């Protein structure tokens with residue numbers, strides 16, 4: 001078989017023989033602290049911050065840390081295949097980059113740099129509705145590399161319809177509908193600094209280039225930024241939506257649809273009943289409901305309820321390759337990587353994002369092999385124990 005993701009390890013050691021060491025740490029759980037030190041409070045506070053006193057974000061980590069892998073030995077793990085079947089497609093590894101808005105606050109090349117890194121590493125990129133780069137521009141840079149579009153389901157039907165049309169026309173294959181953010185939660189780190197990027201017109205590029213959005217403005221955006229921002233704030237999300245409204249999305253999107261932010265098995269069953277194709281078990285990285293259940297604690301229940309009907313994806317708290325392994329063992333088919341790649345972007349642009357993806361996948365490949373598996377599909381609940389709380 002051609003190379004393994006784990007070969008990145010030898011590449012690093014080989015380079016070391018000429019005196020070179022990696023520009024960024026190889027322990028992805030160290031990136032947050034480094035980024036905070038290098039980039040200063042405003043933007044990093046927005047990325048690292050979460051809802052309430054941060055207990056949900058901490059619970060996400062604790063729920064993964066509490067699960068321990070029980071490795072098996074003397075199984076043939078010489079040749080490994082990391083590919084994963086998700087939403088009727090084959091991914092090269094059970095990993096994609098999570099939708100994260102306003103990436104220009106981390107790096108001037110923003111979403112384009114992250115998308116190119118994902119494309120180069122062969123993992124799907126999920127572009128946020130709140131991207132700082134118009135979707136057409138990101139799509140063009142990506143060529144035919146796998147890309148998914150995350151929808152913030154707007155109050156205005158015409159804006160939603162227009163986003164879906166644009167996303168389809170520029171080659172986004174999967175629609176990820178985020179349901180846990182009908183309102184922005186109480187986020188003390190942002191409140192204390194009175195800092196929200198899109199109030200300055202950052203992260204609104206898809207809206208400010210959209211004909212349906214622009215038709216509701218009395219004057220062009222460059223003449224009245226405040227009015228444009230107010231229209232964005234008013235319509236970007238809709239707390240009035242209910243389950244029957246999903247029919248509208250099913251009607252206007254003919255590819256797979258994934259509901260992001262599902263934590264209850266009954267909501268997962270309702271997603272399947274509504275003709276959806278997948279769910280992302282996620283609490284938005286602890287940024288929405290303060291005090292919410294840890295995403296990893298919600299995962300087994302959702303997987304048991306719909307794992308045979310839907311592709312179950314997972315995010316919130318994934319930092320390292322062993323976290324990816326644990327998520328698979330708890331029932332996920334694939335994992336979305338969030339903050340770590342955003343820190344990689346802030347620290348070293350596209351190269352930083354590539355570094356993060358390569359580290360996580362190399363570590364995952366090694367964890368898989370060292371635990372006695374040659375492919376993700378054989379990982380199961382039997383590979384984990386749970387520490388007593």
Ligand SMILES: Cc1cc2nc3c(=O)[nH]c(=O)nc-3n(C[C@H](O)[C@H](O)[C@H](O)COP(=O)(O)O)c2cc1C
Pocket residue numbers: 046047048098099100101128129130150178260282283284285286287315316317318337338339340
């Ligand atoms: C700065 C930031 C912005 C985000 N923006 C979006 C977004 O626009 N749409 C969305 O669905 N999720 C968004 N998320 C949530 C991520 O998709 C993902 O659920 C979360 O980052 C997972 O938690 P983790 O990064 O702690 O692993 C955002 C997260 C962060 C940190």
Ligand SMILES: O=C(O)C(=O)c1ccccc1
Pocket residue numbers: 101102130181198203284287
């Ligand atoms: O900050 C977030 O978590 C988020 O999802 C978001 C919401 C609106 C605009 C940009 C990002």
